[in-house]
Amino acid sequence: MNTNDLKIFEAVAANGSFTKAAEAMFTVQSNVTARIKALEEEFRTELFTRTSRKVELTAAGHTLMQYCKQISHLVEEAKKNVGSSDLVNGYLKVGCVETTMALKVPEILSGFAEHYPDVELEFRSEMRSTLINEVLNYKLDAAFVPGPVNVAELEQINVKEEQLVILIAAKAPKLADLLQKQPLKIVVFEQGCVYRARLESWLSAKGIIHYKSTVLNSIEGIINFVEAGLGVSILPEEIISQYYPGRQIITYPLNRQLGTINTVLISRKDVPKSGALKAFLDKY
Structure with missing residues (x-):
């Protein structure tokens, strides 16, 4: 098994089709079929249920998908940090609700950019539940949300009341x-x-x-x-x-x-944090 096998696995799950996964991965269907078969043999379980209409994850497939997300995240973090200098750089994706976008983001951008000019920040505003899910699924590095957030995989820092x-x-x-x-x-x-x-x-x-x-x-x-x-x-x-x-x-x-809301900054607690994310969290 290698990381490309897991990318093929994710492509099949995302597209619900071996044919469409092959197109997305710029390969042939026979290769996709072979790699999924190899994974199933390695894990000794079926990862997909196959019907004439579509392909869906089994319970074991859903479990593997969670590990795939973690592995992909760790590989990207390793690329950012292994062998790099002491200079804090990289790319951070941060989410927030609409009001935080108005109140906090200008201040964050100016202050953080002054101290860490080599870190690129991307902000996106969404509803609270969407932001929490995107942090859990490694689509965001961190997010400002109304707290408290009672999710075991996440840690939170109190920002403001x-x-x-x-x-x-x-x-x-x-x-x-x-x-x-x-x-x-x-x-x-x-x-x-x-x-x-x-x-x-x-x-x-x-x-x-x-x-x-x-x-x-x-x-x-x-x-x-x-x-x-x-x-x-x-x-x-x-x-x-x-x-x-x-x-x-x-x-x-x-x-x-009813009138008091605490804003917290959430991030995953179970994966190594990049230098850029550590620097961002240290602001709070």
Whole structure:
């Protein structure tokens, strides 16, 4: 077995077909079939179930896939670090939720780039659950997410505590009056957003279970819609005070239980960390 065998195995799993895997790996189908057969003989178990329509991983195949991801990650880290100088360099993929992208990323980019100019950073914003899964599956080196994160394979560093506030338009009626309107209009990110979940919990605690949602994918969009009187929303107070102080928006505080969110920086704990990732984590 060699790493190329495992890449062929991953290609078959990803494409659900020996033929498509051969095309993806720029080889012939007979070679793909032979390499998978060799792997199955080496592990003494079937890795795929084969039907006339598609090929799927067996339970043993799913187990091997987890090891493949670890092996691929370790090989890439070895290429970055073995035989290199003491200079911290490389490429880091970091994830964050939309609000962290607005608040933290500019500061991170300027500060980190000044100390480690040879490290290239790639940031991507996603929902919390997606970010956690991508760190677990080695697609991201680290991610800023609302904590705590109770996953055995991950370690977390506390970054900051944020206070959430309810937002309404300055021209709108008072919040208490708005809550009496049926159905209440809310402006939120898509399902899976922790801020949306907090707003819905707050409304539920007030006995409001029927509301009309307008779903947007940016902070700027939410601010614009709230200011125009198109609904109620929730965001970290720091975003409003730091980036939108002049907007026609009124904020209302929440109690500590619902209004406090801790941002943590997560990474895998069971693999060696590159010099670049160590340097990044050391900032916190």
